[in-house]
Amino acid sequence: MYLINGKEVKKEEFNIPVENLAIWRGDGIFEAIAIHNGYLFAIDKHMERFAKSAEKMFFDDIDFTKIKEDLISIASKFDNGYMRVIIGRGTDKDKSDVYIFYQDLINFPESFSLQSQKAHWQSGGDFSLDEVENIGSKTISYAMNINQTRLAQKSGYTDSLLLNKDGIVLEGPTFCVSWIIDNKIYVPSLDLGILDSITRRTLIDIAKEAGLDLKVENIHINDIYNVDTVFALSTAKHGTFVSQIDDQTYTEDPLLEIIRQSFSDFIEKERQLKK
Numbered sequence: 001m002y003l004i005n006g007k008e009v010k011k012e013e014f015n016i017p018v019e020n021l022a023i024w025r026g027d028g029i030f031e032a033i034a035i036h037n038g039y040l041f042a043i044d045k046h047m048e049r050f051a052k053s054a055e056k057m058f059f060d061d062i063d064f065t066k067i068k069e070d071l072i073s074i075a076s077k078f079d080n081g082y083m084r085v086i087i088g089r090g091t092d093k094d095k096s097d098v099y100i101f102y103q104d105l106i107n108f109p110e111s112f113s114l115q116s117q118k119a120h121w122q123s124g125g126d127f128s129l130d131e132v133e134n135i136g137s138k139t140i141s142y143a144m145n146i147n148q149t150r151l152a153q154k155s156g157y158t159d160s161l162l163l164n165k166d167g168i169v170l171e172g173p174t175f176c177v178s179w180i181i182d183n184k185i186y187v188p189s190l191d192l193g194i195l196d197s198i199t200r201r202t203l204i205d206i207a208k209e210a211g212l213d214l215k216v217e218n219i220h221i222n223d224i225y226n227v228d229t230v231f232a233l234s235t236a237k238h239g240t241f242v243s244q245i246d247d248q249t250y251t252e253d254p255l256l257e258i259i260r261q262s263f264s265d266f267i268e269k270e271r272q273l274k275k
């Protein structure tokens, strides 16, 4: 199903004019939300982040209540997959359009191999979130991120692991990373300017609820080679095992399966509660 500004359109009509700033300047914001048995997991957290991105990027007069209603209504027709919503600037800088569509479930590989690469376009902790307000906005300007994936794949890896200029681990081009040392879970700090991932936030909530040991801490690429397990986190990846980073290979820590199971339980509990 396809909606433009709340109106259902046919697939052939689901287009953005090339003159729109969303196309030739990448001037837009987006969210992707996973559907679990017709239920949009963490919809409120996604809508909150979307509204924050809109505020930071000066997309005014957006009816988020209507967007949420449309997302829920379409998602209820599907067992799984994703709802995607984009707000893109029009030809006129004062006008924007809202595009909503359903995307089928993506089948990712069971494990990832990552090639570390410096991310020169990321703030990487050089600027504080108070100092530069729009750090962390979820914009559609993803060309650099996607190119790093392409570069990594050319060298035989599944994806890229982005680092700041000092070699501190940031995130993947479309996912957050977490690691395990001696049964303790670690996630990087948002001070690095990485996306405030909803899945990362959920992992923190799950750990609190389940009494798992979790710490927010940054790590250098040379140190991540020595941890027990690394895994990828995103709306589409609730704990994908990272089997290799550069030349370093890993074995999967049993705690990762517990984490994955905890995600399923957490989502199902929230779904039942919101019924």
Ligand SMILES: Cc1ncc(COP(=O)(O)O)c(C=O)c1O
Residues within 6 Å of the ligand: 171, 172, 173, 174, 175, 176, 195, 196, 197, 198, 199, 200, 233, 234, 235, 236
């Ligand atoms: C750069 C980046 N980091 C992290 C994530 C994970 O965010 P979330 O858990 O909200 O899907 C994404 C997801 O699109 C991303 O693009």
